[in-house]
Amino acid sequence: xxxxxxxxxLAPAEQSEATKAYFAKxxxxxxxxxxxxxxxxxxETKLRAFTDMYNDLMLGxxxxxxxxxxxxxxxxxxxxxxxxxxxxxxxxxxxxxGDPAFGEMMVMNxxxxxxxxxQKAMLEFAVKLTEQPAKIVGADRATLREAGFSDRDIxxxxxxxxxxxxxNRVAAAVDMRxxxxxxxxxx
Numbered sequence: 301x302x303x304x305x306x307x308x309x310l311a312p313a314e315q316s317e318a319t320k321a322y323f324a325k326x327x328x329x330x331x332x333x334x335x336x337x338x339x340x341x342x343x344e345t346k347l348r349a350f351t352d353m354y355n356d357l358m359l360g361x362x363x364x365x366x367x368x369x370x371x372x373x374x375x376x377x378x379x380x381x382x383x384x385x386x387x388x389x390x391x392x393x394x395x396x397x398g399d400p401a402f403g404e405m406m407v408m409n410x411x412x413x414x415x416x417x418x419q420k421a422m423l424e425f426a427v428k429l430t431e432q433p434a435k436i437v438g439a440d441r442a443t444l445r446e447a448g449f450s451d452r453d454i455x456x457x458x459x460x461x462x463x464x465x466x467x468n469r470v471a472a473a474v475d476m477r478x479x480x481x482x483x484x485x486x487x
Contacts, residue, residue: 305335307475310342319344322351332479334388336467339476357460363453364460367396368422372460374406375423379430382468387478389464394486403486421447425454426461 315323319341326333340347358369370392377385386407394403405413410423421443429436444454470476 305477306339312338312341313344315341316344319347332481335477335479336384336388336471339474353463357456357463362456363450364422364456367393368419369456369460370396371406371410371419371423372426372457373464374403375410375426376430376461376464377468378407378410379427380465380468380472382464382471384471384476384478385464385468387482391482391485398486400487418447418449422449422457425457429458429461430465 323333323337326337337347337351340350358366358373362369364372370389373385373389374393377389390403390407393406394400397403402413415423425436425440425444428440441454444457445451449457
């Protein structure tokens with residue numbers, strides 16, 4: 301199964317010109333096409349929905365930095381033990397922070413990392429949303445506001461955490477495997 305991206309046998313759909321261009325841009329910027337995109341390539345509509353949401357959350361306008369959004373992805377994925385996302389987004393945290401040890405701490409136990417009060421509040425909220433969504437209350441949002449987050453930032457924290465909870469579950473269900481290149485990145 302080494303060469304398989306997922307455990308399901310889904311043939312890729314005919315790629316549109318837009319998808320070919322998107323994959324070429326990934327190849328140019330990252331040096332690879334992430335396996336998560338190849339996994340979704342069996343259905344252009346699902347691929348587009350996934351990439352549109354991902355790009356909006358992770359690259360769009362936000363009061364959260366790119367590193368903070370990747371930290372949320374890693375904290376949520378750590379709770380969910382998502383092998384794919386921990387490899388891929390752990391590499392992103394290592395790269396964006398410039399600190400491989402910090403990236404590893406985030407993957408293993410974000411509470412071991414040297415975090416600001418703002419980052420701690422953000423990640424504790426994301427983890428609570430992952431583990432106990434029905435127990436999120438006004439005091440949780442108040443804690444984020446006290447840490448300096450706007451209501452828009454709170455929306456972005458929640459949306460990013462929710463997206464990675466969904467992604468983690470799909471990755472687990474289909475045994476999605478990360479690109480080998482992620483393991484050596486930013487070390």
